Amino acid sequence: MALEHAILVSLAERAGTGYDLARRFDNSIGYFWSATHQQVYKVLARMQADGWVSVTLVEQDGRPDKKVYEVTAAGRDALAGWIAEPAAPEVTRSDLAVKLRGAADGHLDAVLAEVRRHRGLHAQRLDVYLASEKREFPDPARLQGRRLHQWLVLRGGIGLEQTAITWFDDVISALDPKSRKGTT
Amino acid sequence: MALEHAILVSLAERAGTGYDLARRFDNSIGYFWSATHQQVYKVLARMQADGWVSVTLVEQDGRPDKKVYEVTAAGRDALAGWIAEPAAPEVTRSDLAVKLRGAADGHLDAVLAEVRRHRGLHAQRLDVYLASEKREFPDPARLQGRRLHQWLVLRGGIGLEQTAITWFDDVISALDPKSRKGTT
DNA sequence: TGTTGCAGTGCATCTAGTTGCATAGGTAGC
DNA sequence: GCTACCTATGCAACTAGATGCACTGCAACA
Secondary structure (H helix, E strand, C coil), rough: CCCCHHHHHHHHHHECCCCHHHCCCCHHHHCCCCCHHHHHHHHHHHHHCCCCEEEEECCCCCCEEEEEEEHHHHHHHHHHHHHHCCCCCCCCHHHHHHHHHHCCCCCCHHHHHHHHHHHHHEEEEEEEHHHHHHCCCCHHHHHCHHHHHHHHHCCCCEEEEEEHHHHHHHHHHHHCCHCCCCCC | HHHHHHHHHHHCCCCCCCHHHHHCCCCCHCCCCCCCCCHHHHHHHHHHHHHCCCEEEEECCCCEEEEEEEECHHHHHHHHHHHHHCCCCCCCCCCCHHHHCCCCCCHHHHHHHHHEEEEHHHHHHHHHHHHHHHHHHCHHHHHCHHHHHHHHEEEEEEEEEEEEEEHHHHHHHHHHHHHCCCCC
C-alpha cells in the first residue's frame, strides 16, 4: 500500500486539507496514483493517529472550516524508510489486453471500438501531460532538485501514454479490415 | 472487476482446473492480469453459481481428484457483453514514481538503488517476453485469429517493458552524480 | 530418512479501495 | 427564484484482492 506515502509526498511539497489532496489526486500526483476523497480522509485520519501528520483547524466564514495537514518529523522518517525499502514491481492489469484476447472468436467490432475509444482517451491525457510540461518545465536542462524529480516523473507518464497510443494503432491496423485492404 | 472475465478468456482458450488457471496467471495471461490461486478458486465458485462455467470431476490415482472447468453458453454471453461494454482506462499506480517525487530532499541513493533494481527486474521480464515471442510466434506476418490476438497482446507487453527500461535509464542518467560527470 | 517440491482444493481473516449517501452555506448562471 | 456547482468533511456498506493456514499423497534429491 502506498496511498499514505503518496499523501506524505504531496503534503511535503505543500501543506493542505483533505479536500486539497483529493484535488491533487485528480491531476499532478494523481497521474501516477489515484484516490477518492473518501479514501483520502480515511487515510489522513489514520496517519494523524500514527503521528505522521499534524492538523491545524482553520475557521473560515462563508466556507466550511477546514483542517490543514502538515507532515511531522515522524512522517518524514516513515517516508524515508518506505523509499529505501524494496518494493515489488507493479503488476500490469489491462482490461483491454484481456478483452483483445477474449475477442478472438468474433466480437471484433466491439473490441475495435473499445480500442479506438481508449486511444482517444490516452491521446487526450498525453496532450494534458505535454501541455503541463511546456507550461511548467520550459527549460528542462536546467532543472534541479524537486523540480527535476517532478519533471522526470512527468516524462515517465508521457512515455507511457505514447507507448499506449502506438500499441493501439498497431492493434487497429492489424485487426481493422479497412486498414488491411491491399495488404492481403 | 475483470478476474471473472480473464478466467473466461483463459478457459475459452482451453478448459482447465483452478490449479491450471492459477499457473496460467503466473505466466501467459498472467503477464496482463494477476491472480493468486485462492482468488481463482473463490471466483470460480461464484462463476459456477452464476452458471458461467460447468464442472467435471475427474478422479485420478496417485494425485488428488480435480475439477475441470469449461465455459458455458451463458459464460460466453457474459464475456461478449463485457467486451462490448466500455471500460474506464486503467489507472496507473507507480510506487516508483511516488518514491522518486518523494526523494527530492535527499534519499537519492536509496531511490537510485530502487530504480536500478526495478530496471533489472523489467529487463528480465522483457527477456521472457522476447523469448516467448521468438518461440511461439516465429512468423508474425502470417498470424490470424486467436494467435494474432495473443501476439498483439504480447507486443503490448514488450512495448511497456521497453518504455519502462528507457525511463529507468533516463532517471539514472539524470540523477546519478557519476553519470553527470562532465555534463556540468 | 528427511526435506523439498508438485499437484490439487479450499477456508478464514484482513485491508485497500469503491460506491452511495449526508450535510451545509456560498456563488453563479438561466 | 431555481438549479447547479464549489468548498469542506465524513460515515456506512460492500467488494476485490492479499495473506496466512490446512490437508493429502507422490516423486525426487541428498
